[in-house]
Amino acid sequence: MQNAKIREFVTHRPIAEIISNYPVVQDFFINYNLQTLEDKLTLARALEKMPAEHLAEFGIDEVSLTEELVKFMATLVNRREEREKIRHITIIGGRNKAGEAETASLTIAAGEVVSIVGPTGSGKSCLLGDIECLAQCDTPTKRQILINGHALSDEERFDMGNKMVAQLSQNMNFVMDLNVADFLAIHAKSRLCDNAGQVIEQCFSCANELAGEKFTMDTKVTQLSGGQSRALMIADTAYMSSSPIVLIDEIENAGIDRKQAISLLTENEKIVLISTHDPLLALSANKRIVIKNGGIHKILETSAVEKASLRDIEKLDSIMLAIRQQLRLGESVSPFKVALSDD
Numbered sequence: 628m629q630n631a632k633i634r635e636f637v638t639h640r641p642i643a644e645i646i647s648n649y650p651v652v653q654d655f656f657i658n659y660n661l662q663t664l665e666d667k668l669t670l671a672r673a674l675e676k677m678p679a680e681h682l683a684e685f686g687i688d689e690v691s692l693t694e695e696l697v698k699f700m701a702t703l704v705n706r707r708e709e710r711e712k713i714r715h716i717t718i719i720g721g722r723n724k725a726g727e728a729e730t731a732s733l734t735i736a737a738g739e740v741v742s743i744v745g746p747t748g749s750g751k752s753c754l755l756g757d758i759e760c761l762a763q764c765d766t767p768t769k770r771q772i773l774i775n776g777h778a779l780s781d782e783e784r785f786d787m788g789n790k791m792v793a794q795l796s797q798n799m800n801f802v803m804d805l806n807v808a809d810f811l812a813i814h815a816k817s818r819l820c821d822n823a824g825q826v827i828e829q830c831f832s833c834a835n836e837l838a839g840e841k842f843t844m845d846t847k848v849t850q851l852s853g854g855q856s857r858a859l860m861i862a863d864t865a866y867m868s869s870s871p872i873v874l875i876d877e878i879e880n881a882g883i884d885r886k887q888a889i890s891l892l893t894e895n896e897k898i899v900l901i902s903t904h905d906p907l908l909a910l911s912a913n914k915r916i917v918i919k920n921g922g923i924h925k926i927l928e929t930s931a932v933e934k935a936s937l938r939d940i941e942k943l944d945s946i947m948l949a950i951r952q953q954l955r956l957g958e959s960v961s962p963f964k965v966a967l968s969d970d
């Protein structure tokens with residue numbers, strides 16, 4: 628966003644609208660002890676109503692305060708837009724649990740979905756962990772992750788404000804006792820969402836669509852079920868996170884609409900890696916990484932035959948979902964017939 632556009636917005640819109648779109652601006656006003664400004668007015672009109680000496684105490688006048696606000700918003704907002712676009716990530720093999728070299732290395736392009744499969748305990752989450760911390764041969768696996776073909780400096784790697792990777796893990800435990808509305812508002816604020824109010828609404832209704840049992844904006848996040856928490860975090864990642872890489876650790880047990888969740892996440896050219904034991908999710912990706920004994924054993928392309936079987940797997944899956952739903956609702960399971968391609 629250009630400074631001129633931000634200046635125009637700041638000059639002509641009421642303070643309430645500026646704060647609703649960029650909640651972090653509240654902190655700017657607090658710094659100048661201006662939290663009591665009349666928020667239905669524009670900044671200039673609201674400042675006229677303040678005693679003249681108020682700003683003088685801070686050694687600033689109305690014009691320079693407006694310019695400071697424009698600069699403050701520009702630094703924060705432009706930062707998101709200026710981030711180098713991630714075109715691809717590369718996983719360079721390290722060592723498996725036996726200390727043997729991993730020979731495979733893999734480059735994943737923006738917009739690609741890659742699944743990670745392997746026996747329980749084989750090291751799938753470990754691979755996601757390496758990507759999450761953008762490992763530079765300094766984790767137990769000794770893998771290295773490159774972004775657009777180059778290693779990252781420590782500064783880029785640990786820049787939390789510019790977080791490249793969003794991870795949805797198996798265990799979502801909320802530590803703060805907030806309700807859903809406050810939780811989403813804090814996220815929208817910290818991620819500098821444009822149109823925060825609208826994004827919060829979208830996130831809330833999407834999470835409710837993904838999860839079975841509905842929850843409200845007043846529900847405490849600590850009272851959400853595992854599936855509801857996962858649905859909330861998926862919607863949150865899809866709508867609010869600007870992180871270009873999304874890591875998902877086993878959403879199959881979460882009791883949510885997995886296909887809808889993945890298609891939601893793969894919008895916007897994100898790189899998505901899913902660790903899974905679920906055939907539907909594993910084969911929905913075009914590539915899958917097979918992990919064995921802590922190492923990348925092989926990388927398979929989903930073949931045309933497998934893609935064709937996917938249609939049958941989807942049929943089976945929707946039957947399973949329907950049965951699960953009937954059981955959840957306390958209904959008797961109705962008779963069903965499986966009609967697969969070769970029948």
Ligand SMILES: Nc1ncnc2c1ncn2[C@@H]1O[C@H](COP(=O)(O)OP(=O)(O)OP(=O)(O)O)[C@@H](O)[C@H]1O
Pocket residue numbers: 722723724745746747748749750751752753754767768902920921922
């Ligand atoms: N290359 C490696 N070198 C050393 N330890 C490893 C390596 N890969 C995995 N491990 C260790 O193996 C253990 C199991 O790994 P991990 O939790 O990633 O398995 P998983 O495949 O995700 O299992 P699950 O399917 O049960 O979630 C962890 O303690 C992890 O640190």
